[in-house]
Amino acid sequence: MMEKAYDLPDAQxxxxxxxxxGIIAWIPEFFCIVLGQSNKLEESINIExxxxxxxxxxxxxxxxxxxxxxxxxLAISFLKRDxxxxxxxxxxxxxxxxxxxxxGSLGVQGLVQNGISDICIxxxxxxxxxxxxxxxxxxxxxVLNISEPVLSLEKYLKHPPREPGYRxxxxxxxFVTSLVAQGYHLSAEEIKKAILSNVFL
Numbered sequence: 001m002m003e004k005a006y007d008l009p010d011a012q013x014x015x016x017x018x019x020x021x022g023i024i025a026w027i028p029e030f031f032c033i034v035l036g037q038s039n040k041l042e043e044s045i046n047i048e049x050x051x052x053x054x055x056x057x058x059x060x061x062x063x064x065x066x067x068x069x070x071x072x073x074l075a076i077s078f079l080k081r082d083x084x085x086x087x088x089x090x091x092x093x094x095x096x097x098x099x100x101x102x103x104g105s106l107g108v109q110g111l112v113q114n115g116i117s118d119i120c121i122x123x124x125x126x127x128x129x130x131x132x133x134x135x136x137x138x139x140x141x142x143v144l145n146i147s148e149p150v151l152s153l154e155k156y157l158k159h160p161p162r163e164p165g166y167r168x169x170x171x172x173x174x175f176v177t178s179l180v181a182q183g184y185h186l187s188a189e190e191i192k193k194a195i196l197s198n199v200f201l
């Protein structure tokens with residue numbers, strides 16, 4: 001099994017034709033798995049099951065662990081060019097706060113940032129994010145789980161080789177949640193609009 005070259009919609013942010021800062025919030029059109037830059041197939045996914053179900057696997061430029069994209073999720077990417085070198089923690093906090101405020105404006109309660117880069121509803125993860133940077137650009141990539149069943153993660157993803165302390169070795173089904181599972185029936189379009197209205201690039 002081979003990873004596909006990363007050509008999902010936010011890849012355009014890293015092209016030479018794209019200048020300045022930008023944001024893309026998009027609804028994936030199909031189910032796929034995206035590995036972090038340092039992930040290895042055999043460590044991150046259930047290869048036999050992924051192959052059996054013909055699931056596409058990509059490798060993104062940013063770090064972090066493997067994630068699932070599907071029409072039940074919202075992918076969010078922010079780009080800054082010619083940004084001074086600062087701690088990644090600052091950017092996770094800045095961009096996660098935009099998303100937390102947007103979701104809060106739609107009535108979602110109990111939102112907190114946990115670990116280095118996760119957004120949780122209380123102690124359950126609802127969004128994971130990662131960062132790629134070089135001397136010219138900083139790219140923040142995040143996936144918000146709107147309604148994807150956590151059993152999908154159990155089926156296709158292994159327990160990650162690295163985990164934040166607050167996960168405390170919990171399985172995917174005990175650690176991850178979705179907005180719908182928490183009682184928030186929001187459309188991706190509603191969430192996109194709220195995020196864009198909170199962005200000041």
